[in-house]
Amino acid sequence: MKIILGQTAGEPCRTPGDGEVLLAPRASDGRKQRQAALTALREGAKGFPCGAGEPASLVVQGVPVLDDMLAAEILVRSAKGEKLPQGIERFAQYAAVCREGLRPGTVSLEASLEGVYLAMLNVTGICYQDGSAGENFLASWARLARAIFAAAEAGIDPSGSSFLAGNPEFSREMAYLRSDRDVFLTDVQRGQRWKVSIPGGPAEAPALYLDCPRSILFKSWARQDNGSPSGACLFLAVRFEKKNWVFSTDPAQRLPLKPLSERLQQAELALGGAPAAADPWFDGAPFTYTLVAAPRAGTRLADTEVLRIARTWLNARSAAPSGSRGKTLAIASTGALLVVVLATAPFWKRGEPKEQGAGPVVAAGDKEPGPVSRGSIASVEEVAKCRADGVNTDGFAVIIGVGASQGTGFQQLEGSVPDAAAFYCLLRERYGFKPEHMRLLVDRRDLAKDADGKALPVFADPTKEQVTTAIQEVGAGTQKYSDDSRTDFVLFFAGHGDTKKLARQNGYLVLSGYDAAKSDLTGFDMGYLSKFLALHIKSSHRLIMTDCCFSGFVITSRGTDLNFDSSAIYKNWGRAAHVLITAGTEQQPAFEENGRSYFTKALLEAVGKELSADTNKDGIVTDEELGSYLKQRVPEIAAKRKLKLNPLHWRDQEHDDMGQFLFIPRGEKR
Structure with missing residues (x-):
């Protein structure tokens, strides 16, 4: 008996052919809740629709859930006459709970059986029905099935044991999972946060x-709580491709959504025609009405109408930004932008205008997983081509260091100008940026030197006017390239940051001559920074780094701490991307010690000589690898002084072809 992956989801359940066992309920309604693995254990193949003759194949329809595959495995092994381990029933119960949308145990998502299985679906591409994905998935499933049955034989309970952790066979899936929370935060930024009132609920x-x-x-x-920027969500609305929608409440709360399904079905019927009656909205009856889904073939309602109906029934209001999270960014740009907001000050706070009695504040939920590379998914040929293309890409940069004191509120910083100088030299010597394509603006020119003590070419003092001029001049250089040419742009700022309450809470880069009473005229609004660059810089790949306190304001004005699923990093790198990485939240001061900021120290480690962020050792650092490395390394450095500093990682996903900013060493001086 063999396992066959059937047609894609959305097609009606078919009748099993001769010798086939269809992993579906025996009832005609294919959406009836089922416990496939438990059914396979208790009833065998007879518990499912069977064709004529001796069973020879098991057909799994749509994208298989863990419960489906475990049921198939049980039936296959039983057909071979194998004795099933007694402990397999625990795994069948676990799979049934997962199918209901409930948390099946106490194991963290990243180390759970459910998580590894879901990662496997994505890594193999079975979720998207890509080419040979089915064959690859079944090979991967065979690995997981062996581990499951071995654990069952050992009497392991999957709900309380991370039995797959440390198993090298699943290192790829585990790596994929460790970054999935960041991917989720990207999804949040692309979506909407609401406050709702569900009948019967709070x-x-x-x-x-x-x-x-x-x-x-x-x-x-x-x-x-720690996974959602707005806390544990009671209600979740999801739009998928092909006009598919799913609305759900936490099954544990058992708040019925049947009235919502009825309203949506009424609107569908109002469009007329037989399809609405024959293929209705799913009311979630098998799930105690806690789930509503669009018709199998997709709804005929416009997306805006579906949202209107749902929001009206929920009495939904847009949720105000909280912590380091905020509004969705709309950038009129086709370029790639990576914003890395850094931090510096014998241990001074960069940008805190006055003494505070309390220590640094960190926003709730800023704890992040360790560094993970997704680059390992690329083939050797893809990496080689990527490196070859990158070496032929011209780079442009504006680098700013403000070290002198600004008024009475911002003390002198010893590390800002050296940090700017070090980064200038790194781009020039390690990544091949030409001096004529760069502008260095610092106020303490005696500190702007390379490793040999030679003075670096300084464009001007870093006033608001001169910074604007430098960006416009470099931007003019990028305009000379055709639309399909790849060019890199980097902006680096090291200095103080200020924050003040205007119409909204604003963050400012403190430039030379900064006057807090005229912050818009003498400083640079962090919330406007990326938009300004989008207007003036044509480069396909743009990277901004600002090193200051309250750096999270660069993100607060446009989204949340996030990352995204870059499973095709090396194929997509040349496309447009918009990424921001901050040294901390908008509430956190940033620090320097012994002439180097905590964040810049980690940054230079990450993309400097040792390429410490290159976790898959392919000689290329993606912005995702960089973000993951900084999220681990910066807090480690700060913790030595009992301080907190938590970098954030943001990616624009308004356009589906967004790629990555890559650091590709060239090994030549210019």
Whole structure:
């Protein structure tokens, strides 16, 4: 007996052919809740629709869930006459709970059986029905099945044991999972956060709308406090491709959504025609009405109408930004932008205008997983081509260091100008940026030297006027390239940051001559920084680094701490991308010690001589590898002084072809 992956989801359940066992309920309604693995254990193949003759194949329809594959494995082994381990029933119960959308145990998502299985679906591409994905998935499933049955034989309970952790056979899936929370945060930025009132529930509860999410564990992240930017979401609305929608509440709360399904079905019927009656909205009856889904063939309602109906029934209101999270960014740009907001000050706080009694504040939920590389998924040929293309890409840069004191509130910083100088030299010597394509603006020119003590070419003092001029001049250089040419642009700022309450809470880069009373005239609004660059820089790949306190304001004005599923990093790198990495949240001071900021220290490690962020050792550092490395390394450095500094990582996903910013060493001086 062999396993066959059937037609894609959305097609009606078919009748099993001769010798086939269809892994579906025996009832005609293919959406009836089922416990496939438990059924396979208790009833065997007879528990499923069977064709005539001796069973020879098991047909799994659509994208298989863990419960489906475990049921298939049980039936295959039983057909071979194998004795099933007694402990396999625990795994069948685990799979049944997963199928209901509930958390099956206490194991962290990243180390759970459910998580590894979901990662496997994505790594193999079975979720997207890509070419040989089915064959690759079945090979991967065979690995996982061996581990499951070995664990069952040993009496392991999957709900309380991370039995796959440390198993090298699943290192790829585990690496994929460790970054999935960041992917989820990208999904959040592309979606909407609401406050809703569900009948029978609290007067106001957090809700989330995700638009074609790329996270593989988005449902779980949304329902746990530390996984969702707005806390544990009681209601989740998700739009998938092909007009498919799913609305759900936390099954543990058992708040029925049947009235919502009825309203959506009424609107569908109002469009007329037989399809609406024959293929209705799913009311979630098998799930105690906690789930609503679009018709199998997709809804005929416009997306805006579906949202209107849902929001009206929920009495949904847009949720205000909280912590380091905020509004969705709209950038009128086709270029790639990586913003890395850095931090510096014998241990001074960069940008804190006055003494504070309390220590640094870190926003809740900023704890992040360790560094993970997704680059390992690329072939040797892809990496080689990527490196070859990158070496032929011209680079442009504006580098700013403000070290002198600014008024009475911002003390002198010893590390800002040396940090700017070090980064200038790194781009020039390690990554091949030509001096004529760069502008260095510093106020303490005696500190702007290379490793040999030679003075670096300084363009001007870093005033608001001169910084604007430098960006416009470099931008004019990028305009000479055709639309399809790849060029890199980097902006680096090291100095103080300021924050003040205007119409909204604003963050400012403190430039030379900064006057807090005229912050818009003498400083640079962090919330406007990336938009300004998008207007003036044509480069396909843009990277901004600002090293200051309250750096999270660069992100607060446009989104949340996030990352995204870059499973095709090396294929997509040449496309447009917009990424921001901050040294900390908008509430956190940033620090320097012994003439080097904590963040810049980690940055130079990450993309300097040792390429410490290159976790898969292919000689290229992606912005995702960089972000993951900084999230681990910067807090480690700060913790030595009992301080907190938590970098954030943001990626624009308004355009589906967004790629990556790559650091590709050239090994030549210019």
